[in-house]
Amino acid sequence: MFKKIFGGLLGRGESTTNNAPQPPRAAVLAEEAAAQATPFKLPQTLGFVSHQPIQDQSQRIVAYEFAVKDSLAVARPAASRRSFDQLLFNTLKNMNIFRLLAYRRAFIHVSLASLDDLLQQELPAASAIYLLELLDGEQLADTVMPQLDALRAAGLRFAVEPARYGTAPAALELYQRVDYMVLDFAAPNTRALFPLLEQLPQRYPQMRWLARNINTAEELALCRHSANSDRFALFHGSYLSVAQNRVSQKEGASQGRVLEIMRLLRANAPVAEIEAQFKLDSLLLFKLLRFVNSPVNGLSRKIQTIDEGLMLLGRSALFKWLSLLLFTSDGDGGATLSLLEKSLIRAHFMEELGIIRGNKLEAEHLFLTGMFSLLGDLLNLTLAEALEPLDLPFMISDALLLQKGLFAAPLQLAQACEQDDGERITELAEQMDVDLDQVSSVYMEAVVWAQEVLSESEVQSNVEAV
Known part of the structure; x- marks a missing residue:
C-alpha cells in the first residue's frame, strides 16, 4: 500500500489517493448529519498535554512537540475538531507556552478545520510550526491551498506527514507549501518507506524532515547515515536518550x-x-x-x-x-x-x-x-x-x-x-x-x-x- 501511495511522490506508480472501497456517498452524508445533530461534549480541560523534546543533528533540544495523547483526540467527530483545537490552544496558553517560545520552537498538532483560527492565537510566527492532521477518511478541500497561501504570507509555518495525505494532485500541491515533512517510525508499514528516502529529496529539495518515534538503533542509523540523511534536520523518540554520547569513559x-x-x-x-x-x-x-x-x-x-x-x-x-x-x-x-x-x-x-x-x-x-x-x-x-x-x-x-x-x-x-x-x-x-x-x-x-x-x-x- 505504501509503495503505491508514495510512488506518486517519485513521479511513478498510482495517482489515486486510496484504492480501498469507499462507503456510499449517502452513508457518508448521513454520518456527517448525525455528528452535527448530536453535539460532541468537550471536556473543560485536556488534562496532561504531552510535550515531547525534539533534538537537532548535534543532539541539542531545540523544540517541543505538543499533542493530546488521548482517545478523545482520535474519537472526536469532524464537526467538533475546531472546538477541540481551540481547547488545546487555550490549554497551551494556560500552561504559559508564550514563555517557552522565547527559547524553543513548538510543533503543535492541529486539524485542517482550524486553519482560519491560527492567526488569532497570536503565537510567535517564527516559533510555532503547525503539524496539520488529516483524519481517516478526510479529503483535502479546495479551500485549503488559498488558506495556506495566506497564512504563509503572514509568516506561519507548517508540517505534514505524507503517509496520511497520499499522492493525489492536491496532496502534491500541499507538499509545496509546507516547511517540514514528518516520517513517523511508529506508523504501520514504515519500513516500506525506507527506499524512498533516497529519492524523495530530489523531488522536494527544499524540504526538511522531522523523524518521529525513533525507538531503535536501526531507525536512528537510517536517519543519520543513509543516502540524503542530511535532509533529516530534527529527531524525536525514546532511543535518542539511549544513543546520547557520553562525555568520557569516566568523569573528567x-x-x-x-x-x-x-x-x-x-x-x-x-x-x-x-x-x-x-x-x-x-x-x-x-x-x-x-x-x-x-x-x-x-x-x-x-x-x-x-x-x-x-x-x-x-x-x-x-x-x-x-x-x-x-x-x-x-x-x-x-x-x-x-x-x-x-x-x-x-x-x-x-x-x-x-x-x-x-x-x-x-x-x-x-x-x-x-x-x-x-x-x-x-x-x-x-x-x-x-x-x-x-x-x-x-x-x-x-x-x-x-x-x-x-x-x-x-x-x-x-x-x-x-x-x-x-x-x-x-x-x-x-x-x-x-x-x-x-x-x-x-x-x-x-x-x-x-x-x-x-x-x-x-x-x-x-x-x-x-
Missing part, C-alpha cells in the same frame, strides 16, 4: 573537582578548603557564579566569592547549584546539554511538587533527587557509582537507587511525564493528590524555568535554524 578532571567540592560541602568542611579547590580551576568558579547570579534566581546583589555565596545562600543552596556545574564543567556538547536540560526539568518539577506540599526542606531534597537522577548517564557510570562520593541523604538515595521512599513517587511522575505515559501519570497524580491540570502546568513551568536558567547561563541551544 573538572567534574572530579566538582564532586570533591560537593563532598566537602556535605562534610561541613571549612570555607578555606572549599576555596582552595576552586583556586585549582578558576573557570569552575566563573561558571558557578554565572549560574548563581542568573536573574532567574532573583538575588538582591551579585555574589562574587565563594565566601559570599556560603554566607548569602548557605551550603545547601550552593550544593544545589554545583550539581548544575557537573553537566557543563567538562564541555557543552549537544548530548551533555540535553542531559542537563532534562535534569533541570526533573529537578524543578519535583521541587515544585514539594512546595505544593508546603515543605521547604523536602522541596530542596526533591530538587537534588531530580538533578542527580541522570548523573550516571553523564559520567558513564552506574548511578550508584556516580552518587557514592556525594553522601546524599537517605531519602534521596532510596528514591534514586531503590525506587522507594517519600521521593520515589515524584521522581516516577517526572519520568512518566517525559515518557508521555498517560495511565502512569494519572495513577501517580492520584496517589500524590495532585490533579492533572496542576501536573501539566507545573511540568511546563519546569520546562520554561530550565530554558531561562540555560539562557542566562549562556549555555542555551541555538534554535534559529529550526
Whole structure:
C-alpha cells in the first residue's frame, strides 16, 4: 500500500489517493448529519498535554512537540475538531507556552478545520510550526491551498506527514507549501518507506524532515547515515536518550573537582578548603557564579566569592547549584546539554511538587533527587557509582537507587511525564493528590524555568535554524 501511495511522490506508480472501497456517498452524508445533530461534549480541560523534546543533528533540544495523547483526540467527530483545537490552544496558553517560545520552537498538532483560527492565537510566527492532521477518511478541500497561501504570507509555518495525505494532485500541491515533512517510525508499514528516502529529496529539495518515534538503533542509523540523511534536520523518540554520547569513559578532571567540592560541602568542611579547590580551576568558579547570579534566581546583589555565596545562600543552596556545574564543567556538547536540560526539568518539577506540599526542606531534597537522577548517564557510570562520593541523604538515595521512599513517587511522575505515559501519570497524580491540570502546568513551568536558567547561563541551544 505504501509503495503505491508514495510512488506518486517519485513521479511513478498510482495517482489515486486510496484504492480501498469507499462507503456510499449517502452513508457518508448521513454520518456527517448525525455528528452535527448530536453535539460532541468537550471536556473543560485536556488534562496532561504531552510535550515531547525534539533534538537537532548535534543532539541539542531545540523544540517541543505538543499533542493530546488521548482517545478523545482520535474519537472526536469532524464537526467538533475546531472546538477541540481551540481547547488545546487555550490549554497551551494556560500552561504559559508564550514563555517557552522565547527559547524553543513548538510543533503543535492541529486539524485542517482550524486553519482560519491560527492567526488569532497570536503565537510567535517564527516559533510555532503547525503539524496539520488529516483524519481517516478526510479529503483535502479546495479551500485549503488559498488558506495556506495566506497564512504563509503572514509568516506561519507548517508540517505534514505524507503517509496520511497520499499522492493525489492536491496532496502534491500541499507538499509545496509546507516547511517540514514528518516520517513517523511508529506508523504501520514504515519500513516500506525506507527506499524512498533516497529519492524523495530530489523531488522536494527544499524540504526538511522531522523523524518521529525513533525507538531503535536501526531507525536512528537510517536517519543519520543513509543516502540524503542530511535532509533529516530534527529527531524525536525514546532511543535518542539511549544513543546520547557520553562525555568520557569516566568523569573528567573538572567534574572530579566538582564532586570533591560537593563532598566537602556535605562534610561541613571549612570555607578555606572549599576555596582552595576552586583556586585549582578558576573557570569552575566563573561558571558557578554565572549560574548563581542568573536573574532567574532573583538575588538582591551579585555574589562574587565563594565566601559570599556560603554566607548569602548557605551550603545547601550552593550544593544545589554545583550539581548544575557537573553537566557543563567538562564541555557543552549537544548530548551533555540535553542531559542537563532534562535534569533541570526533573529537578524543578519535583521541587515544585514539594512546595505544593508546603515543605521547604523536602522541596530542596526533591530538587537534588531530580538533578542527580541522570548523573550516571553523564559520567558513564552506574548511578550508584556516580552518587557514592556525594553522601546524599537517605531519602534521596532510596528514591534514586531503590525506587522507594517519600521521593520515589515524584521522581516516577517526572519520568512518566517525559515518557508521555498517560495511565502512569494519572495513577501517580492520584496517589500524590495532585490533579492533572496542576501536573501539566507545573511540568511546563519546569520546562520554561530550565530554558531561562540555560539562557542566562549562556549555555542555551541555538534554535534559529529550526
